[in-house]
Amino acid sequence: MAVVVLLGAGVGGGFLWKAHRDRAAADRAVRDVAQAYLAAWRALDRTGPALATATTPGLGPGGSAGTPSPSSPSSPSSATVAPASLPWRQAAGHPADAYAARAEAGIAAVTVPGSIDVPTLVATMADMRDRLRLTDAAFTVGEVRRAETTATVPYTATLRLAGQPAPWIYPGELSLTKVGGGWRVGAALASVHPQLAPGLRFDRTGSTAKRGELLDAHGKPLAESPELAGNLVGQVAPATGLERVYDGRLAPRGGSIVLRDSRGTVVRTPQTWPMTDGDQIRTTIDLGVQRAAELALATSTHPIGAMVAVDTRTGGILAAANHPTNGYGRALRGSYPPGSTFKIVTATAALMAGRDANTRLDCPKTVNVGGRTFVNAEDEEFGPINLREAFAHSCNTAFVSLADSLPADTLAQAARLYGFDGAAPLPIASVGGVYPMPRDKVEVASAAIGQGRVATSPLQLASVAAAVAGGTWHAPFVVGGPTRSHELPPKILPDLRSFLRAVVTDGTAAKVAFPGEVFGKTGTAEYAPGNPPPTHAWFVGYRGTVAFAVLIENGGFGAESAAPVAAAFLNALDGNLPPPATAVDASGATPAPVTSAGPG
Structure with missing residues (x-):
């Protein structure tokens, strides 16, 4: 009798174990379908325009939290939006299009019509994504509640919206139906959000x-300068400049998620965030220095120019001015041959290779390298001179021969040390320095005097001068700190600085009345063929902790047109405001750089 009881108990236990296993398997099947549905929903949310805008390199967040959503009282309700009208369907070739189609297919694969059809469900999800500007979605599944042919699965949604620091978290529930041998989610508006109903749609306020x-270094609004407002700060809508880059910080935070009826009336407010002002972002710009740069450029008799000033200690941009004021932003994004200002880089290469200030060179009228004849400005010749003198007088032929004598790639190494790597310095449209690897000795010779394929901007050359002054090249910046820095070899700095000082005391800029102890380099850069060829004028240098670069388009010789502007800038910093000049030429589109080797 005891044996029979034990056998019965064993059979009963096995039955109970099997029943438990079957229930667990059935619950798991329901749960798997619910998770697949939620995963496809999440994938659909991750394909939206808000996410694409928020994560594209070089662009700012997808819209300000203070900007109303694109909905209007006349917009259709979410229950009547067809999939073909969704934004990611309208934009042919949108990078998210194929991914969105797969997400939609994933939802359809585990869904059957319920109180609405499946296309309307998908359209509702996408409409919610677009109106709320969702950037991500996450879902946590709760405990399955299952009957014979129906089941419910609770979930917690965590949705992130562009411009909102905290997510929107709410509970939801999916209703499932057994179809054939498997389970499917029933399409319903309430499965998207428990308060969503026919005739209602989500929106955000x-x-x-x-x-x-955006403030200057002393807390003054940058918008006070029309020049900076147009070429650096930018605008909110459409977002440009620093307003775009820092929109996520500048935008006011807070607002609400609402449900509107077909007339646009708010009927419910499922979520509210506290209202807080956007950040006050302090930049490196100094409006006093900016004003001095603008006044200095106004003294030029040439109609087109640009100037950038940089802090020699950090690389932070102090000023970026263009002439005419608020014209094309040449200061930050103009690209030009640097001419003889690049001899700073060539001299650095020579000093790194073991040369010094007293290294003997020859400065004839012409020199031939690889079948190409290089000449000095105005056919000058100085005969035997040392490296310091060759730099001060900007002797092309001496520097061409010097570069030809250096070990291979030495000039390229020096160029990289000063950031001539082609990278954009700023998170807005900007140009750095480009030093393409020379293909032969002729290109090395051309590059040595800042011609050929070498190209740069006033911003970049200001950073070069700052590197000589401070001993470290810093990538220029306006907010935060430099993204890259390269220390110059300390042993070369005394000679290098003496070279720039000699330009002002004894060399090409000696006739310019600079205030104080100024270090600099003139540059005259050919940009097109001609006899004589037309040239842009440069002067780069520093005084104290302020480095600068002046460009005058079609300005002829750097000593004649760019250096006086630099002197006017320093005088303006000292409070000696210069009077503006009357331009002699009102023309001027930006000429493109050419590969011509010409005078220094």
Whole structure:
């Protein structure tokens, strides 16, 4: 009798174990379908325009939290939006299009019509994504509740919206139906959000707080300068410049998620965030220095020019001015041959290779390298001179021969040390320095005097002068700190600095009345063929902790047109404001750099 009881108990236990296993398997099947549905929903949310805008390199976040969503009272309700009208369907070739189609297919594969059809469900999800500007979605599945042919699965949604620091978290529930041998989610508006119903659609309201401002180093709004407002700060809508880059910080935070009816009336407010003002972002710009740069450029008799000033200690940009004011932003994004200002880089290469200030060179009228004849400006010749003198008088032929004598790639190494790597310095449209690897000795010779394929901007050359002054090249920046820095070899700095000082005391810029102890280099850069060829004028240098670069388009010789502007800038910093000049030429589109080797 005891044996029979034990056998019965064993059979009963096995039955109970099997029943438990079957229930667990059935629950797991329901759970798997619910998770597949939620995963496809998440994938659909991750394909939206808000996410694409927020994560594209070089662009700012997808819209300000203070900007109303594109919905209007006349917009259709979410229940009537067809998939073909969704933004990611309208934009042919949108990078998210194929991914969105796969996400939609994933939802359809585990869904059956319920209170709405499946296309309407997908359209509702996408409409919610676009109106709320969702950047991500995450879902956590709860405990399955299952009957014979129906089941419910609770979930917690965590949705992130562009411009909102905290996510929107809410509970939801999926209703599933057994179809054939498997389970499917029933399409319903309430499965998207428990308060969503026919005739209602989601929207978001902007913050009523204030947008932050971009400030100069002393806390003054950069917008006070029309020049900076147009070429650096940018605008909010459409977002450009620093307003675009830092929109996520400048935008006021807070606002609400609302449900609107077909007339646009708010009927419910499922979520509200506290209203807080956007950040006040302090930049490296000094409006006093900016004003001095603008006044200095106004003294030029040439109509087109640009100037950048940089802090020699950090690489932070102090000023970026263009002439005419608020014209094309040449200061930051103009690209030109550097001419003889590049001899700073060539001299650095020579000093790194073991040469010194007293290294003997020859400065004839012409020199031939690889079948190409190089000449000095105005056919000058100085005969035997040392490296310091060759730099001070900007002797092309001496520097061409010097570069030809250096070990291979030495000039390229020096160029990289000063950031001539082709990278854009700023998170807005900007140009750095480009030093393409020379293909032969002729290109090395051309590069040595800043011609050929070498190209740069006033911003880049200001950073070169700052590197000589401070001993370290810093990538220029306006917010935060430099993204890259290269220390110059300390042993070369005394000679290098003496070279720049000699230009002002004894060399090409000696006739310019600079205030104080100024270090600099003139540059005259050919940009097109001609006899004589037309040239842009440069002067780069530093005084104290302020480095600068002046460009005058079609300005002829650097000593004649660019260096006086630099002197006017320093005088303006000292409070001696210069009077503006009357331009002699009102023409001027930006000429493109050419590969011509010419005078220094």
